[in-house]
Amino acid sequence: MAEIKRGYVRPLDLKQGRVDLTHGSGGRSMVQLITELFAKHLGNVYLGQGNDGAVLPAPTLGGRAGRLVMSTDCHVVSPLFFPGGDIGCLSVHGTINDVAVMGATPLYLAAGFVLEEGFPLADLARIVESMAHAAREAGVPVVTGDTKVVERGKGDGVFITTTGVGILPDGLELGGARARPGDAVIISGSLGDHGVAIMSKRENLSFDAPIESDTAALHGLIATMLAAGADLRCLRDPTRGGLAATLNEIAGQSGVGVMLHEKAIPVKPVVSAACEFLGLDPLYVANEGKLIAICAPADADRLLAAMRAHPLGREASRIGEVVVDDHHFVQLTTAFGGKRIVDWLAGDQLPRIC
Amino acid sequence: MKYIDEFRDGELAKNLAASIRAEVEPGRSYSFMEFCGGHTHAISRYGLSDLLPPTVRMVHGPGCPVCVLPIGRVDMAIDLALNHGVILCTYGDTLRIPASGGLSLMKAKARGGDIRMVYSTIDALQIARDNPLREVVFFAIGFETTTPPTAVAIQQAEAEGLKNFSVICCHVLTPSAISNILESPEVRQWGTVPLDGFIGPAHVSTVIGSRPYEFFAEEYRKPVVIAGFEPLDVMQAILMLVRQVNEGRAEVENEFSRAVSRDGNLKAQDRVAEVFELRREFEWRGLSVVPYSALKIRRQYAAFDAERKFKLDYRSVPDNKACDCGAILRGVKKPQDCKLFGTVCTPENPIGSCMVSSEGACAAHYSYGRYKDMH
Numbered sequence: 187m188a189e190i191k192r193g194y195v196r197p198l199d200l201k202q203g204r205v206d207l208t209h210g211s212g213g214r215s216m217v218q219l220i221t222e223l224f225a226k227h228l229g230n231v232y233l234g235q236g237n238d239g240a241v242l243p244a245p246t247l248g249g250r251a252g253r254l255v256m257s258t259d260c261h262v263v264s265p266l267f268f269p270g271g272d273i274g275c276l277s278v279h280g281t282i283n284d285v286a287v288m289g290a291t292p293l294y295l296a297a298g299f300v301l302e303e304g305f306p307l308a309d310l311a312r313i314v315e316s317m318a319h320a321a322r323e324a325g326v327p328v329v330t331g332d333t334k335v336v337e338r339g340k341g342d343g344v345f346i347t348t349t350g351v352g353i354l355p356d357g358l359e360l361g362g363a364r365a366r367p368g369d370a371v372i373i374s375g376s377l378g379d380h381g382v383a384i385m386s387k388r389e390n391l392s393f394d395a396p397i398e399s400d401t402a403a404l405h406g407l408i409a410t411m412l413a414a415g416a417d418l419r420c421l422r423d424p425t426r427g428g429l430a431a432t433l434n435e436i437a438g439q440s441g442v443g444v445m446l447h448e449k450a451i452p453v454k455p456v457v458s459a460a461c462e463f464l465g466l467d468p469l470y471v472a473n474e475g476k477l478i479a480i481c482a483p484a485d486a487d488r489l490l491a492a493m494r495a496h497p498l499g500r501e502a503s504r505i506g507e508v509v510v511d512d513h514h515f516v517q518l519t520t521a522f523g524g525k526r527i528v529d530w531l532a533g534d535q536l537p538r539i540c
Numbered sequence: 541m542k543y544i545d546e547f548r549d550g551e552l553a554k555n556l557a558a559s560i561r562a563e564v565e566p567g568r569s570y571s572f573m574e575f576c577g578g579h580t581h582a583i584s585r586y587g588l589s590d591l592l593p594p595t596v597r598m599v600h601g602p603g604c605p606v607c608v609l610p611i612g613r614v615d616m617a618i619d620l621a622l623n624h625g626v627i628l629c630t631y632g633d634t635l636r637i638p639a640s641g642g643l644s645l646m647k648a649k650a651r652g653g654d655i656r657m658v659y660s661t662i663d664a665l666q667i668a669r670d671n672p673l674r675e676v677v678f679f680a681i682g683f684e685t686t687t688p689p690t691a692v693a694i695q696q697a698e699a700e701g702l703k704n705f706s707v708i709c710c711h712v713l714t715p716s717a718i719s720n721i722l723e724s725p726e727v728r729q730w731g732t733v734p735l736d737g738f739i740g741p742a743h744v745s746t747v748i749g750s751r752p753y754e755f756f757a758e759e760y761r762k763p764v765v766i767a768g769f770e771p772l773d774v775m776q777a778i779l780m781l782v783r784q785v786n787e788g789r790a791e792v793e794n795e796f797s798r799a800v801s802r803d804g805n806l807k808a809q810d811r812v813a814e815v816f817e818l819r820r821e822f823e824w825r826g827l828s829v830v831p832y833s834a835l836k837i838r839r840q841y842a843a844f845d846a847e848r849k850f851k852l853d854y855r856s857v858p859d860n861k862a863c864d865c866g867a868i869l870r871g872v873k874k875p876q877d878c879k880l881f882g883t884v885c886t887p888e889n890p891i892g893s894c895m896v897s898s899e900g901a902c903a904a905h906y907s908y909g910r911y912k913d914m915h
Contacts, residue, residue, distance in 0.1 A: 449550075459541050465632075515911050522771050523550045523557075524587015526908040532887030 198222045203307040210301065210335025223311055224299075224331060227318035232294070232329035240329035245293055245353040252356060255290035257281060258349040266313065266343050269383045270398025273346055274316035276474060279403045280425070281350040282324055286405035287421040287477060289360045289412065290352030295321060297331040297348050302341035313344060324403040326350070358412070362439035364419040369508040370486035371444060372479040374407065374493055375400070375501040376452040377429055381471030382460045397456050402475030407498040414492035416485035423477050428470040430528045432478055433516045443511020446518040446528060450505045469518075470531050480508065547770030548586070556775040557591040563782050569595045572781050573871055574739040575718060577604030577899025578769040584908035586771040596778065599733065599871040600901035602717050602826055603741060605682040606633045607869060607893045607900045610823045611857040613710050614639035616847075617679045620708070621645070621653030624850055627671060628655045629664040630679035631686075633897045638890055640857050645679075661693035668697070668705035677846045678707045685743040687711045687835065688808035691815040694837065694844045706846040709837050712822065714744050715752045716833035720824075722760045726872050733871045737781040739774065740766035742796055749804025753792045761790040768796040815841055823856055825893050826869030865892035868901050875902040876913050882906060 198218060208215040225233060232240040246252065261277040278295065285292040297317070301310065321328055328348075379400040386395045408421060420440075424432040429451075433444050453461075453468045461468045475498065481489050486504055493499030506518075516528040564570065574580055580600045583589060589598065602608050614637050621628040628645070635646040635657060649655040654674075658664050661678060668676035680690040690707060697705040718738065726733040740753055745766045753764040763784035767777035777795045784791060794800055815838060822834030837845040846852065859865060863885070864878035875881050875894065885891035887903050894902035 455541050459544075462541065462544060513911065513914050517911060520586050521550050522548055522553050522586040522588075522591075524590040526585060526587045527911050529907045532903075532907070 274313035275320035378468035378471035400475035417482035446506035
């Protein structure tokens with residue numbers, strides 16, 4: 187990332203300016219965009235090296251080597267700005283969470299931007315600032331990145347891909363294949379906030395719901411949980427497809443079933459009201475700041491207490507248990523007293539007509 | 541959530557279930573058809589059948605607008621979107637109905653059709669206002685619940701002089717479908733589908749009222765209880781039906797009196813009558829051609845009738861031979877009786893329309909109840 191000599195350069199017009207194809211063509215405009223926008227906000231010693239890749243010290247954990255965890259996530263959210271966040275902080279939180287639920291301490295992020303020609307630079311600046319703020323708050327710097335510009339109509343404003351690297355201590359094994367019958371299923375808080383916040387701002391569907399996305403980095407909560415010493419089998423963040431998809435994944439990987447109890451599942455009244463009139467089920471709606479923990483039943487209370495002591499786990503609740511089931515069904519005892527499957531989502535959740 | 545939780549109370553459900561158990565007569569079995577997909581969905585989603593005694597059987601009816609829409613009608617909409625360059629707007633569930641040539645509106649969208657999901661006719665009108673140089677067609681489906689908004693949209697378009705807005709009208713009528721089932725040989729002659737009564741529609745009845753069902757109660761001696769879509773509504777209605785059967789009554793009773801009156805919504809009925817008239821016949825998926833069972837746009841509003849505007853011809857397309865949707869929609873078969881159920885036909889890849897909407901009998905059973913077939 188070369189610096190351009192100040193003085194003869196007209197600065198980026200961050201008020202009226204828009205992304206154009208030259209911002210991706212490798213010339214002076216591109217360097218200017220990188221310097222005046224990306225490097226300015228996201229800057230740190232590694233990004234500042236200005237090379238094709240960041241040179242990073244080999245991570246250690248208490249002087250020991252540990253193992254690397256790496257994860258990547260593409261973000262294509264619409265609208266780009268929503269109550270409680272935007273694509274910028276979401277792209278930081280999402281990848282940090284994917285690394286952290288493996289039990290790892292997230293260390294570095296890489297970010298790739300696909301920008302659409304015509305996208306307002308002011309909006310881009312807001313997004314990058316929000317990203318920088320989220321990265322600073324989480325203590326996980328963006329150490330390398332890339333920008334491409336596509337022609338108008340070939341993108342949706344901004345797409346961001348982030349890749350995260352973290353370090354995992356030897357001996358800690360978390361994974362979707364480790365759930366055993368009898369294990370407790372715990373959720374860190376209320377379901378569906380992110381999805382409903384997004385939907386409330388979709389252009390053909392704006393409604394006034396006093397609800398904000400739950401987007402948040404969960405590595406702090408996870409560190410607290412690991413410190414509690416509970417026998418954790420698996421952590422996972424129920425993003426797309428919601429709780430239902432995540433538990434179906436785990437049930438399949440572990441070769442078990444899951445029995446949930448509807449009454450114990452926390453859903454905010456405003457979220458359940460919005461789902462009610464849209465004909466959606468909150469169990470399938472996306473979250474960006476929640477995690478599911480599966481742990482040995484004897485440790486469930488201790489783990490819950492530790493989670494509730496953390497600001498992001500205050501509403502943590504034990505919502506069910508892992509059961510023996512050759513068909514790997516996720517089932518639910520309804521608050522009404524009956525039973526049903528909580529199946530994989532078929533396609534998208536589409537509103538019903540009647 | 542106020543006005544919702546009261547109708548989903550597990551304790552009350554237990555009490556109602558106990559009353560139903562206490563009141564069913566030993567040695568007698570009860571078969572009730574819930575006409576509406578909304579009820580089918582509630583029964584599956586809340587696990588109501590677990591609360592009923594084994595002698596009470598619920599038969600799923602044809603009241604799911606997506607399920608009864610024949611392939612030929614979806615083909616019409618796809619043709620408009622792909623070959624006439626229109627913006628085609630429709631309600632969410634409609635996008636996934638399987639049509640000819642392996643297409644659906646969703647797949648036609650991926651092939652470049654400008655197909656947009658709307659939540660109401662108001663959105664469709666707005667799209668027409670925003671795109672004055674494009675033709676915007678609303679693919680209108682549904683029973684009497686969704687008909688008044690379509691009527692209002694057409695009148696609104698006329699009042700505004702919106703010349704680029706039109707409607708493919710596929711609105712169908714509940715009473716005709718009920719008659720068709722009651723007249724079917726399975727119910728009338730052979731008795732292979734025992735029907736002791738109906739749970740009458742919730743939302744439809746808010747529009748048409750409870751009066752239209754009086755004919756069925758009298759003529760066919762079948763009790764009808766109109767019920768809301770909440771699970772307690774359904775339980776209460778079942779108890780009321782059990783009592784009518786036990787007492788030898790066949791009346792129209794209204795469990796959903798918080799929203800349904802005997803006459804219904806007269807204003808909405810007027811609007812519908814102004815804009816629409818009866819079609820001589822209409823093909824239903826599962827029930828085949830049913831006379832006077834659907835609506836078309838009156839000549840006076842011909843400018844807003846996409847079928848006239850684009851000279852669309854209806855072509856009937858038979859269902860997949862192995863698909864039992866027809867029998868399932870008439871209550872003759874259960875979803876799990878169909879050879880395709882859960883093997884070839886799944887919610888991801890629906891062959892028949894009952895697998896499309898979560899209100900459809902097959903999708904409801906697949907998504908919420910199939911574990912019962914396996915344990």
